[in-house]
Amino acid sequence: MNPAVLGMLLVLVWTGLHAQAPLLVCLPGGQPPKRIDSVLGPLLSPRKVIAFVRIRDLEDVLPSYPNASIVTTAAYAGYLTGYSIRLKGRKRDAQNKYLVVSVDSSVTSANFASRRIGILDFLGREKIPRFVEEAFGVKPAALKRVSKREDLLSLMGMEAVDAVIVEAGDLAELQSETKLHLSVVMESKPMDHFPVLAVPVGGEEGVKQILLKQPKPVLEILGVERWE
Numbered sequence: 619m620n621p622a623v624l625g626m627l628l629v630l631v632w633t634g635l636h637a638q639a640p641l642l643v644c645l646p647g648g649q650p651p652k653r654i655d656s657v658l659g660p661l662l663s664p665r666k667v668i669a670f671v672r673i674r675d676l677e678d679v680l681p682s683y684p685n686a687s688i689v690t691t692a693a694y695a696g697y698l699t700g701y702s703i704r705l706k707g708r709k710r711d712a713q714n715k716y717l718v719v720s721v722d723s724s725v726t727s728a729n730f731a732s733r734r735i736g737i738l739d740f741l742g743r744e745k746i747p748r749f750v751e752e753a754f755g756v757k758p759a760a761l762k763r764v765s766k767r768e769d770l771l772s773l774m775g776m777e778a779v780d781a782v783i784v785e786a787g788d789l790a791e792l793q794s795e796t797k798l799h800l801s802v803v804m805e806s807k808p809m810d811h812f813p814v815l816a817v818p819v820g821g822e823e824g825v826k827q828i829l830l831k832q833p834k835p836v837l838e839i840l841g842v843e844r845w846e
Contacts, residue, residue, distance in 0.1 A: 639665070639683060639685040639686045639687070639821070639822075640665060640666035640667060640668050640683060640686050641658070641662055641665060641666070641667050641668070641686065641687055641688075641689065641825050642668050642669075642670070642676060642679070642680075642683065642686050642687070642688045642689070642690075643658070643667060643668070643669040643670070643688070643689045643690070643840070644669070644670040644671075644672075644673060644675070644676040644688070644689075644690045644694070645689065645690060645691065645740075645813055645840065645841060646671060646672065646673060646691075646738055646739060646740040646765060647738045647740065647766070647767040648840070648841050649839050649840075649841075650671070651669035651670060651671060652669075653839065654667065654669040654839060654840075655667050655668075655669055657836060657839045658836070658839070661828060661832065661836070662825065662828055665824070665825070671765050671766075672739065672765050673694060673739060673740065673741060673742040674742055674743075676688070676690070677742065684818060685818055685820075685821055686818070686821075687704075687815060687816065687817045687818070687821055687825045687826075688701070688815070688816045689813055689814070689815055689816075689829075689840060690813065690814065690816065691740050691741075691811055691812070691813060691814070692706070692810035692811060692812050692813070692814045693740060693741060693749060693809065693810060693811050694740060694741055694742075694745070695814050695816045696810070697741070697745055698816055700818055700819050701816040701817060701818050701819070702816070702817060702819065703814050703815070703816055704814075704815045704816070704817045704823070704826045705814060705815035705826055705829060705830070705845040705846070706812060706814050706845065706846045707812045707813035707814060707837075707840065707841065707842030707843075707844075707845060707846075708812065708842060708843060708844050708845070708846055709787075709812070709841070709842060709843045710843060714786075714808045714809060714810065714811065714812075715785075715786045715805055715806050715807070715808055715809065716753050716754075716783050716784065716785055716786065716805075716806040716809060716811075717783070717784055717785075717786050717789060717802050717803075717804065717805055717806070718730065718735070718754070718781050718782070718783055718802070718803040718804040718805075719781060719782055719783075719784060719789065719792075719800045719801060719802055719803060720774070720780060720781035720782070720800070720801060720803050721774055721798045721799055721800060721801070722780055722781065723801070725780050725781045725803050726803060727803060727804045730754065730756055730758060730781075730803070730804060731756045731757065731758055731759060732758075732759050733758050733759060733760075733779075733780040733781060734758070734759065734760045734762060734778070734779045734780050734781075735750070735758040735760065735761055735762065735779055735780065735781055735782065735783060736761075736762045736763075736764060736769075736770050736773040736774070736778070736779040736781070736782040736783070737750065737761055737762070737763060737764070737770075737782065737783040738763075738764060738765075738766075738767050738770065738783075738784075739763035739764060739765055740811075743763065746761060746763060747761055749809075750783065752809075753806035753807060753809050754804055754806050754807075755807075762778065762779050767784075767788065767792070768795065770782040770784065770792070771792065771795060771796045771798065774798060775796075775798065781803055785811060786805070789802075812841075812842070813840050813841050813842050815829060815845075829845060830845055
C-alpha cells in the first residue's frame with residue numbers, strides 16, 4: 619500500500635477512536651447522573667456523557683473507555699495512572715479540609731482509631747482508608763461507606779457509627795438537615811477534594827475547551843464556579 623495512503627488511514631483510525639470517546643463523570647454526593655446527562659449531553663454531542671454515583675461503577679467501565687476523559691474529585695484523580703489534570707474546579711467559599719463530627723461527646727481525637735466512622739464513598743473500598751489515614755494521621759477501626767451524603771445522618775441517627783467524616787464546606791448544610799447536635803471532633807490537614815478534568819495520555823483536548831466555555835449555571839452542575 620502507498621505509504622501516503624497508509625498514513626492517512628492510520629490518522630482516520632486514530633481520529634475515529636478518539637473523537638467518540640465519552641466524557642465520564644463521577645462526583646459522589648453531587649448531582650444525580652440523569653441531571654448531569656441532561657445538561658452536559660447536548661453540549662458535548664455527539665460525544666456521550668456517562669455519569670455515575672459510585673466510584674466502583676466508574677472503575678467497572680474504565681477498561682472499556684481507555685481514551686475517555688473523566689470529571690471526578692481531585693482525591694480520586696490522584697490515584698489514576700496514565701492521566702493528567704487539565705482543569706481544576708474552584709469555588710469561592712470552598713474549604714479544603716475534612717471534619718470528623720459526632721453527636722457522641724465521648725468521641726475524641728484520642729480514641730478516633732477505635733471508633734466506627736461513616737464517610738461518603740468518593741474513592742472506593744481500597745482507597746478510602748488510605749485517604750482517611752493521610753488526612754487525619756490515623757486509621758479508624760471501621761469505616762462505613764455510603765453513596766449519598768444524606769445517608770451519613772441516617773447512620774448517626776441509628777447509632778450505626780460513632781462519628782462521620784464530611785467536607786468542611788458541607789457542615790452547615792448537614793446541620794440544617796437534622797435535629798441532631800453535631801460537634802466537630804477533629805479537623806484534617808488540607809486535602810484536595812475539588813472536581814477536576816483528568817485526560818488520559820494522548821487524549822484530545824476537546825472536552826477541556828467545551829467545559830471552559832460554559833456559563834456558571836452549567837458549571838454548578840459539576841460543583842464548581844470556575845476552572846483553572
